[in-house]
Amino acid sequence: MSDLEVSVGDIRAAQVRIAGDVVRTPLLPASWAPGDLWLKAENLQPIGAFKxxxxxxxxxxxxxxxxxxxxxxxxxxxxxxxxxxxxxxxxxxxxxxxxxxxxxxxxxxxxxxxxxxxxxxxxxxxxxxxxxxxxxxxxxIPPFDHADVISGQGTLAVEILEDLTDIDTVLVPVGGGGLISGVGVAVNALSHRTRVVGVEPSLAADTRDSLANGRRIEWDAQATYRTIADGTRTPVVGEITFPIIQATVEEIVTVDEDDILAAVGTLARRAHLVAEPSGALSVAAYLAEPRKYGRAVAVLSGGNIDPPVLARALGLTP
Known part of the structure; x- marks a missing residue:
């Protein structure tokens, strides 16, 4: 990992730099879920997201x-x-x-x-x-393809590993790759037993395809707008983030639209947390295959949801 643009030292330095402004979000047990699931509630940041x-x-x-x-x-x-x-x-x-x-x-x-x-x-x-x-x-200030942005995002993984031991899997929503790159660098350096798994909507799975092909695969930009998970509509993973993902992420899994909305509804009802569709991807993946991930942490990356979408997820509208 020495030739990657972000190191765990960069992430440690970022943790000190942002401490006065960024909330150290709680790691919450999801006792209502099957298996052993914990939630990193980044929807509780002042702007409602890890960004x-x-x-x-x-x-x-x-x-x-x-x-x-x-x-x-x-x-x-x-x-x-x-x-x-x-x-x-x-x-x-x-x-x-x-x-x-x-x-x-x-x-x-x-x-x-x-x-x-x-x-x-x-x-x-x-x-x-x-x-x-x-x-x-x-x-x-790019949304993901920037070393300082990636380093900042990786600080949430350091918090996870400080708060919980013996983690098998960290599940991370994937858009352009900034979050999962930072998480990947931190987890690979600090917990060799823990794997990092990315989650994309099946309607915007460019990172999955890129990993499978060993090169960046660009999706049609308009096609990605079919997914309700608006934070993941980036048509191609970043130039900086892709090699980090290749080096630090075990796999990318996908979830469909119904499962995404169901996860939003479940989080609201059972965890009392509001998550936007992009933020609920990790929980959707876990609930689809809980036995696959062991003791898992699902990153809830954001909670800025339009009220009509939340109403739909809760079954209040057709």
Whole structure:
């Protein structure tokens, strides 16, 4: 792992750097589930998702004069909200380019943090963000393909391993790969007995296909918008994250849309936790095959769910 762009030392340093702003989220026993399942409740972060870890770390790592010029990113929601929060905490401007298909609750929450939000077609959001960067002299904080972002995300794995011993499996939702890359580096360095398993929707399984083929496989961007798990609609895993995933992740499993919604409903009813579809992927995978994972930790990556989607998951609407 020495040639990877992120080390466990980077993650340890990030843990110290972000401690004043990021919540050390609880690791909760899921006694209602079969087997031995624990939940890492990242939906309890101030912005409702793990993304705050990477955004705070990346912005704090910037030189003061660079940071003062402001930051820009592109995001379907949670990373944008995290960058807006971290930028406000640092006293700098933030521009967030969001896809026109983004969940309204995420768009409004990002605006409420004082960021300028620019809506763009989903397939053009990176291009628009890069144009803003060039025109305004801002620094781009990518949603996943950045060493400082990955290091920040990996801090949650250090917390898991400090709070619980003898873990067989950590189940992690996968979009662009920033979270699972950080988790993979930390777990592989600190707990050799623990395997890392990624979870994708079957309708956006580019990372699964990439691992199977030994190279990055890009899905049609519009095809990924079929999944309700909006945080995983990235059509291709990152250039930086992919080799880390290859080196540290045992496998990628997929879940279907019905199982995702069922997991959201189960978490609300049984665990009293609100998880968005992307955040519930890990629990959906565990509930499908609990005997496969042994003593497992499921990362609940976010809880920013549109009310109509939550109502649907709870069976309150057709």
């Amino acid at each position: 705050l870890r990477g955004a705070v770390n990346a912005i704090r790592r910037l030189d003061p004069d660079v940071r003062a010029r402001g930051v820009v990113t592109h995001s379907s929601g949670n990373h944008g909200r995290a960058v807006a929060w971290a930028a406000r905490a640092a006293g700098v401007r933030a521009v967030i380019v969001m896809p026109e298909e983004a969940m309204p609750v995420k768009v409004e929450a990002t605006r409420a943090l004082g960021a300028e939000v620019i809506m763009a077609p989903g397939v053009r959001r990176e291009t628009v963000a890069d144009a803003v960067r060039a025109e305004r002299g801002m620094t781009l």
